[in-house]
Amino acid sequence: MCNIKVLFVCMGNICRSPTAQGMFESVVEEADLNGRIAIDSAGTHAYHVGEGPDRRAIQAAAKRGIDLGGQRARRVEEADFTRFDYVLAMDSSNLDDLLSICPKQHRDKVRLFLEFAKNPLQQDVPDPYYGGGQGFERVLDLVEAGSLGLLDDIRRRLD
Numbered sequence: 001m002c003n004i005k006v007l008f009v010c011m012g013n014i015c016r017s018p019t020a021q022g023m024f025e026s027v028v029e030e031a032d033l034n035g036r037i038a039i040d041s042a043g044t045h046a047y048h049v050g051e052g053p054d055r056r057a058i059q060a061a062a063k064r065g066i067d068l069g070g071q072r073a074r075r076v077e078e079a080d081f082t083r084f085d086y087v088l089a090m091d092s093s094n095l096d097d098l099l100s101i102c103p104k105q106h107r108d109k110v111r112l113f114l115e116f117a118k119n120p121l122q123q124d125v126p127d128p129y130y131g132g133g134q135g136f137e138r139v140l141d142l143v144e145a146g147s148l149g150l151l152d153d154i155r156r157r158l159d
Contacts, residue, residue, distance in 0.1 A: 002038035004154050007080055008113065009098060010090040013043030013073035015136070016125050017090060018053040020113060020143040022066040027147045037154060041071065042080065044097040048073040054129065060136035081106035085157075086150070088113040091124035114142060116149035 006024065010016035021041040028037050043049075052058070053068045061068050081087060081102050087110045089095035098110050114120045125142045128135025 003036045003158055004086070005038040005084045006040070006086040006088065006150070006154075007076075007084040008039075008041040008088050008090070009044060009076055009094055010041075010125075011043055011045050011094060011127065012047040012129075013041055013075070014048045014051060014054045015057050015129050016127060016139055016143070017041035017043065018068050018071045018073075019057050019061055019066075019136070019139050020088070020090065020125070020146070021071065022061050022068045023140065023143045024147045024150065026064075026066050027144075027151050031151060031155075033151075033154075033158075036158060040084075042074050042076040044076055044094050046075045049075055054136075056128070056133055056136050057139075060133065060140055064140060076101070078103065081109065085109060086111070086154075088116075088146075088150075091127070113146045113150070116147075116153055117142070117145040118149050120145070 008017040008020040018041050021039050025039050051073050058068045089098055089112055095112055102110050128139050
């Protein structure tokens with residue numbers, strides 16, 4: 001039974017949030033906490049519902065041993081705010097979108113993902129969709145830093 005449930009959220013759920021989901025799954029597995037932390041991702045918009053992650057995200061993650069292939073895009077729903085302990089936005093725009101639909105009693109669960117990074121150089125994970133491959137590498141670097149800090153935060157909650 002999972003003690004903690006984490007949801008990563010970007011706009012379309014095909015680039016940043018699936019990458020964060022895959023990276024965090026990898027970090028959780030390395031920490032031997034698989035059964036204690038449930039991980040998912042979603043988008044604030046329904047542009048790509050049912051589709052897999054962007055091929056460039058899949059390729060960049062695969063170079064680091066992370067498999068995103070089994071994921072499918074979905075849209076955030078109101079029940080997610082009840083279901084998840086952490087609802088983590090990839091950027092300020094998606095944070096605003098989440099807060100606009102979040103029931104008041106769950107607003108404390110909604111945060112920017114990079115708040116968990118140890119020494120964040122920025123608040124937002126930039127959207128790599130319209131750029132080249134380097135953008136996807138940058139997203140991986142940022143979500144790795146956020147994932148390590150998030151794991152530390154969750155460990156404190158579990159202890």
